[in-house]
Amino acid sequence: MAVMPNQLSGPLQAWRFNPTDDDQRELHQFSPNVPVSIPELAELGVLYWNIDVSAPDFMDKVEVVCAERKYKNRDQIRIHKDTLPNYDEKLKIFFEEHIHEDEEIRFILEGSGYFDVRDADDQWVRIAAKPSDMIILPAGMYHRFTLDTANYIKTLRLFKDDPVWTPLNRSTPSTDANKFRLNYVEQFLRLHPQLTGPVSAWKFNPTDDDQRELHQFNPNQPVTLHELADLGVLYWHIDVNDPKYMEKVEKLAKDRGYKNRDTVNIRRETLPNYDEKIKTFFEEHIHEDEEIRFILEGSGYFDVRDSKDEWIRIATSASDLIILPAGLYHRFTLDTKNSLKALRLFRDDPKWTPLNRNITSTDSNKHRLAYLSQFQK
Numbered sequence: 001m002a003v004m005p006n007q008l009s010g011p012l013q014a015w016r017f018n019p020t021d022d023d024q025r026e027l028h029q030f031s032p033n034v035p036v037s038i039p040e041l042a043e044l045g046v047l048y049w050n051i052d053v054s055a056p057d058f059m060d061k062v063e064v065v066c067a068e069r070k071y072k073n074r075d076q077i078r079i080h081k082d083t084l085p086n087y088d089e090k091l092k093i094f095f096e097e098h099i100h101e102d103e104e105i106r107f108i109l110e111g112s113g114y115f116d117v118r119d120a121d122d123q124w125v126r127i128a129a130k131p132s133d134m135i136i137l138p139a140g141m142y143h144r145f146t147l148d149t150a151n152y153i154k155t156l157r158l159f160k161d162d163p164v165w166t167p168l169n170r171s172t173p174s175t176d177a178n179k180f181r182l183n184y185v186e187q188f189l190r191l192h193p194q195l196t197g198p199v200s201a202w203k204f205n206p207t208d209d210d211q212r213e214l215h216q217f218n219p220n221q222p223v224t225l226h227e228l229a230d231l232g233v234l235y236w237h238i239d240v241n242d243p244k245y246m247e248k249v250e251k252l253a254k255d256r257g258y259k260n261r262d263t264v265n266i267r268r269e270t271l272p273n274y275d276e277k278i279k280t281f282f283e284e285h286i287h288e289d290e291e292i293r294f295i296l297e298g299s300g301y302f303d304v305r306d307s308k309d310e311w312i313r314i315a316t317s318a319s320d321l322i323i324l325p326a327g328l329y330h331r332f333t334l335d336t337k338n339s340l341k342a343l344r345l346f347r348d349d350p351k352w353t354p355l356n357r358n359i360t361s362t363d364s365n366k367h368r369l370a371y372l373s374q375f376q377k
Contacts, residue, residue: 004064006047008039012133017116017124024095024146025114028126036125044119045138045188046127053109053132062107062156065134071105071158079113080152094145098167101180102160104137111153118142120189120251129153140184142170191252193234195225199320204303204311211282211333212301215313223312232325232375233304233314240296240319249294249343252321258292258345266300266340281332285354288367289347291324298340305329307376327371329357 016034038048051061065071079094081087097118106115108129115127115135128148129135137143147153157163168175175181203221225235238248253261268274284305293302299317304324306312315335316322324330334340344350355362362368 004049004061004068006042006136007049008042010038010048010050012038012048012050012127012129012135014038014041014125014127017126019124023149025149025151036119041117041125041127043188044117044125045141045184046117047136047138049134050132051107051134058132062134066158069103069105069136070160073159073161073163075157075159075163076109076154077157078152078154079111079147091146093167096167097142097144097170099140099142099170099175099178099181099184100137100166100168101178102139104143105134105158107134107156107158108132109154109156111147112150113145113147113153116144116146121247138184138188140178140180140182141188190255191236191248193229193323194236195229197225197235197237197320199225199235199237199314199316199322201225201228201312201314204313206311210336212336212338227306228304228312228314230375231304231306231312232328232371234323234325236321237319238294238321245319249321253345256290256292257347260346260348260350262344262346262350263296264342264344266298266334266342267338278334280354283354284329284331284357286327286329286357286362286365286368286371287324287353287355288365289326291330292321292345294321294343294345295319296341296343298334299337300332300334300340303331303333325371325375327365327367327369328375 014036015029016036018028018030020028022028041048049061049065051058066074078084079087079090084090106129108131110131112128112130115129115137116124117127117137118141119125127135157165168178170176201223202216203223205215205217207215209215228235236248236252238245242248252258265271266274266277271277293316295316295318297318299315302314302316302322302324303311304314305328314322344352355365357363
């Protein structure tokens with residue numbers, strides 16, 4: 001069977017919606033316009049195909065998408081004052097912010113209109129749909145529709161089951177707790193950990209070299225982000241040179257319930273009791289909560305124990321955000337540059353309480369046991 005993957009390029013246009021008092025059918029663009037790309041829409045779950053309606057076989061391609069995505073039913077709708085019963089009331093309903101419990105699939109045959117969708121910051125993105133555009137909005141995504149100033153659109157609507165259109169409006173309090181909404185938020189709006197990125201990790205070679213040296217075997221034995229994730233270590237790369245980088249940090253903090261924070265500057269000139277602190281950081285220990293560090297400047301090493309109780313060294317530098325799970329044995333050291341500035345995030349009060357491995361009771365700590373149960377079965 002032929003396959004038609006969704007497109008990440010094409011004539012579709014989208015932009016940040018400017019919430020002026022203009023008629024809803026106007027462009028509502030900022031000046032200058034702030035375009036949104038098809039890949040950015042895809043990150044929100046919006047899928048797109050351009051299937052030329054002037055081609056004799058265009059319906060064959062539509063049928064391929066239908067077969068792949070199991071769309072069994074369909075109908076056509078003409079939205080125009082002369083063809084749509086209760087036209088004014090329907091337009092008002094279409095433009096109320098809502099979700100559906102299934103995908104909304106529209107293939108534009110004639111005319112044009114706007115689909116507005118909420119982005120990860122809960123701001124509107126306007127998508128201009130024209131003939132040959134097929135758009136799929138995922139279940140649980142807040143959106144709305146309006147005609148443009150041409151006041152006409154004809155569209156093929158596709159459905160997995162019976163051809164019904166049931167909006168769940170955002171103005172209804174229960175909509176935010178709807179299971180399809182929650183699934184959408186979990187899948188598309190959370191900053192999920194990355195399994196690729198510039199961070200480096202490797203098996204630690206326990207030589208007598210200074211703790212700040214690389215400690216690599218020859219040849220080096222790299223460890224992937226996938227392998228770190230299997231140990232519960234989570235990673236994000238958030239570019240500190242991006243003027244809006246803190247918006248991503250705030251989103252992550254909100255997603256994971258981090259309510260407090262502080263900044264630590266680990267340098268001899270700035271950290272009280274520097275030598276003692278460096279020694280303490282490098283003692284093997286666990287915490288009873290996650291250890292979250294976002295590197296703002298400088299660099300350093302987090303060493304973590306793997307499933308064989310051997311060390312893995314993780315080299316972190318500016319823009320790396322790393323989370324070590326509660327109960328994971330680890331330690332920290334600067335590298336040979338002797339400087340690191342990090343944002344520390346906390347669920348509760350900003351404190352750093354290590355439970356060292358050389359204390360017998362640490363191995364039986366409930367957070368250690370929970371870690372072993374979850375990650376080292």
